[in-house]
Amino acid sequence: MKYLCIVHCEAGAFANQTEEEKRTLDRNSLAYDQDLIARGILLSADALQSPGSAAIVKVRNGQMSMTDGPFSEAKEQIAGFILIEARDMAQAIEVAAGIPMARIGTIEVRPIYDIPDPDR
Numbered sequence: 001m002k003y004l005c006i007v008h009c010e011a012g013a014f015a016n017q018t019e020e021e022k023r024t025l026d027r028n029s030l031a032y033d034q035d036l037i038a039r040g041i042l043l044s045a046d047a048l049q050s051p052g053s054a055a056i057v058k059v060r061n062g063q064m065s066m067t068d069g070p071f072s073e074a075k076e077q078i079a080g081f082i083l084i085e086a087r088d089m090a091q092a093i094e095v096a097a098g099i100p101m102a103r104i105g106t107i108e109v110r111p112i113y114d115i116p117d118p119d120r
Helices: 020-036 089-098
Strands: 002-010 043-046 055-060 063-069 077-087 106-111
Touching: 002 063, 002 089, 020 063, 020 077, 020 089, 089 106
Parallel strands: none
Antiparallel strands: 002 077, 002 106, 043 077, 055 063
């Protein structure tokens, strides 16, 4: 089953980190991704740019509207994601606990919903 590990961290979590601490986190994150690839678990992983670079898109009554980010005053922001294939939620949680960003922020583990074919 597929699980999305959504990486959350406080806004400004990296502001107090030294360049060496940031490089270490990047190295550890990339190494963990390689470990998950070797184990046949990782499907995709990426970090996200700050909310200030985002846009919100809505379509209501056939009309599209767009708002530039940042768009919320949330304490935490989504910093990235890791899409994995795991045998069950217990294994997905084990994988999430190994994500280096779990030491700075939080990892939300959510099962992927397989949309049923409406024509079946």
